[in-house]
Amino acid sequence: MKRNKRFLVLGLCALVLLSVVCATNVFAADKVTITGTVYAVTWDDNDNVTGATIVGMGEEYAITANAVGQELFKLDNKVVKASGVVGEDSEGNKTFTVTNYEILPE
Secondary structure (H helix, E strand, C coil): HHHHHHHHHHHHHHHHHHHHHHHHHHHHHEEEEEEEEEEEECCCCCCCEEEEEEECCCCCEEEEECCCHHHHHHCCCCEEEEEEEEEEECCCCCCEEEEEEEEEEC
């Protein structure tokens, strides 16, 4: 009986471990680099940019408003080389969470 319990516990532990490994692989995001032009797309009542996109690689990506992304909001019509993670919003639009960038010469 004790032997069966041990196998049951070991089997459950192995199943949990396998589930964690599979879930990690499914939700892992690859870092990409996009070279493109930043465009401001939304403004508040004081004309501050509140949203921007980057157009590059034949696609348009909404820039996520994290700290680095908000820096890009100020670079309207500038060409940048940005690295980060591509995702998708609830409406199916492509998003880009920027981790670092450099402004390229015009």
